[in-house]
Amino acid sequence: MHPQATDTQPWYKQFWPWFVLAIPATSVILSMIFVYFSVNGADTLVVDDYYKQGLAINQQLSRIDAATGRSINAQLNFNVEDAVVALRLNGEFSAVPESLKLEMIHPTLQQRDQFIMLTKSANRYYTAPLKFDVSGNWHIHLSSPEGDWLIKNSAALPSTDSISLIP
Numbered sequence: 001m002h003p004q005a006t007d008t009q010p011w012y013k014q015f016w017p018w019f020v021l022a023i024p025a026t027s028v029i030l031s032m033i034f035v036y037f038s039v040n041g042a043d044t045l046v047v048d049d050y051y052k053q054g055l056a057i058n059q060q061l062s063r064i065d066a067a068t069g070r071s072i073n074a075q076l077n078f079n080v081e082d083a084v085v086a087l088r089l090n091g092e093f094s095a096v097p098e099s100l101k102l103e104m105i106h107p108t109l110q111q112r113d114q115f116i117m118l119t120k121s122a123n124r125y126y127t128a129p130l131k132f133d134v135s136g137n138w139h140i141h142l143s144s145p146e147g148d149w150l151i152k153n154s155a156a157l158p159s160t161d162s163i164s165l166i167p
Contacts, residue, residue: 063143063150067091067167072151074142074165076102080158083130087118087142100126103141104134112136117145134158140165 011017072091079086085102099119106112118126134157141152142165151165 060150063147064152064167067149067151070149072149072167074151076140076142076163076165078130078134078157078159078163080130080134085116085118085128085130087126089124089126096120096124097144099145101143101145101147102128103143105139105141107137107139 007014070092072089074090075088077086087100087102089096089100097120099117102116102118104114104116112132114132116128116130118128121127137154137156139152139154140163141150143150149167151167153163153165155163
């Protein structure tokens with residue numbers, strides 16, 4: 001018979017105890033990092049009053065139906081070099097509005113949302129200065145200042161093409 005060799009190193013100098021302890025230690029550290037990001041990184045896309053916004057969808061649909069009934073549409077152009085937004089409005093109006101409300105809604109970053117008041121420069125032509133960077137994807141909503149109709153579209157900007165806004 002051969003005598004068994006005894007290990008003379010203490011446990012903390014061995015590889016396997018440290019390997020076994022590293023797995024739960026890594027899990028604890030990563031979970032603390034995830035908790036930190038979940039607490040400090042609030043999601044701006046989730047609204048607190050989702051019930052009220054759900055009810056407001058019916059109002060938005062009635063505004064879109066009003067635009068459809070009056071055949072309202074528009075052609076929107078962004079001139080980034082001159083920093084100007086230009087719009088041509090079409091449709092049936094008893095009186096053409098003196099101004100229009102243009103909402104530029106960023107899909108993921110609420111702090112980039114912009115509201116622009118377009119003023120009439122000629123018959124059915126509207127302009128406004130462009131005071132922010134328009135690069136990226138946008139949801140574009142156009143309505144009267146009173147909010148009685150709404151037309152919209154989505155676009156990737158900057159674009160040299162005209163953007164059609166429809167109900």
